[in-house]
Amino acid sequence: MLQMSYPPQQHRTRDLLTSYFWSGDAIRSRRVSDIVLTGTVDVPVLPARLLADWERETSSRLVLEPGDVEAMPLARARARWPDYKRCVQAMSDWTCALGLPEVLASSDVALMACRGAKYHHDGAQYGGAAFCNLFLSEDKGLDLHFPSMDHRIPLTRGTAVIFDTGQPHGVIQRRSSGFNVADFAPDQDCTQIFLTWELPIEDAHVGHALRVAFDIAPSTSQQLDEEQVWLNGARAIVCPDSGRWCRVD
Numbered sequence: 001m002l003q004m005s006y007p008p009q010q011h012r013t014r015d016l017l018t019s020y021f022w023s024g025d026a027i028r029s030r031r032v033s034d035i036v037l038t039g040t041v042d043v044p045v046l047p048a049r050l051l052a053d054w055e056r057e058t059s060s061r062l063v064l065e066p067g068d069v070e071a072m073p074l075a076r077a078r079a080r081w082p083d084y085k086r087c088v089q090a091m092s093d094w095t096c097a098l099g100l101p102e103v104l105a106s107s108d109v110a111l112m113a114c115r116g117a118k119y120h121h122d123g124a125q126y127g128g129a130a131f132c133n134l135f136l137s138e139d140k141g142l143d144l145h146f147p148s149m150d151h152r153i154p155l156t157r158g159t160a161v162i163f164d165t166g167q168p169h170g171v172i173q174r175r176s177s178g179f180n181v182a183d184f185a186p187d188q189d190c191t192q193i194f195l196t197w198e199l200p201i202e203d204a205h206v207g208h209a210l211r212v213a214f215d216i217a218p219s220t221s222q223q224l225d226e227e228q229v230w231l232n233g234a235r236a237i238v239c240p241d242s243g244r245w246c247r248v249d
Contacts, residue, residue: 015245019032087136125165145243
């Protein structure tokens with residue numbers, strides 16, 4: 001079953017966020033999109049063997065602390081996951097319905113785990129991409145939260161999301177207004193497993209879907225030698241607890 005949903009209205013922030021990202025051997029500028037595409041795709045109940053393997057991996061090898069986001073071994077998971085291709089096909093169908101034909105097939109995919117996620121942006125490492133995530137765990141009372149837009153997405157099995165890597169985000173308890181380590185007690189099952197694809201932001205379909213405006217600050221781009229995100233004309237960082245932007249001194 002293919003299902004799509006969007007925020008009730010496109011959220012617009014007053015702040016101007018600019019991503020400076022590598023395009024070939026040059027830094028290019030673009031507007032950070034405040035559009036989040038979300039929906040639900042059909043993900044069959046995961047095999048007990050696979051879930052047990054993920055539990056061992058996250059508790060014994062990764063030892064996830066609250067707020068951590070770490071990579072998981074995808075090849076091993078696929079060997080224990082007969083419906084893997086079915087899940088990927090469901091995501092492909094969803095992205096195609098959004099006007100993104102064949103984009104998943106040409107994009108890198110990884111399996112990730114998080115025990116909540118402190119607020120952050122990924123524009124300093126993945127400024128040339130949008131993230132496309134498929135959440136695989138059951139509902140554990142966690143939301144994917146975009147604080148700049150005050151937009152929350154309940155995480156359940158089959159939740160699909162596409163968003164700009166430069167947009168601050170975190171995974172927090174549904175009853176919380178921010179990230180709090182105390183919300184993730186050692187005896188509480190708060191781990192979320194998800195597949196993530198890096199969609200090229202310069203792909204015409206991806207840029208159009210997120211309404212990205214390119215080359216908005218060409219003179220600044222020429223002076224930079226690394227990817228970064230600026231807020232209203234100055235470099236900024238994200239507070240990991242509140243998700244608010246802070247100027248870099």
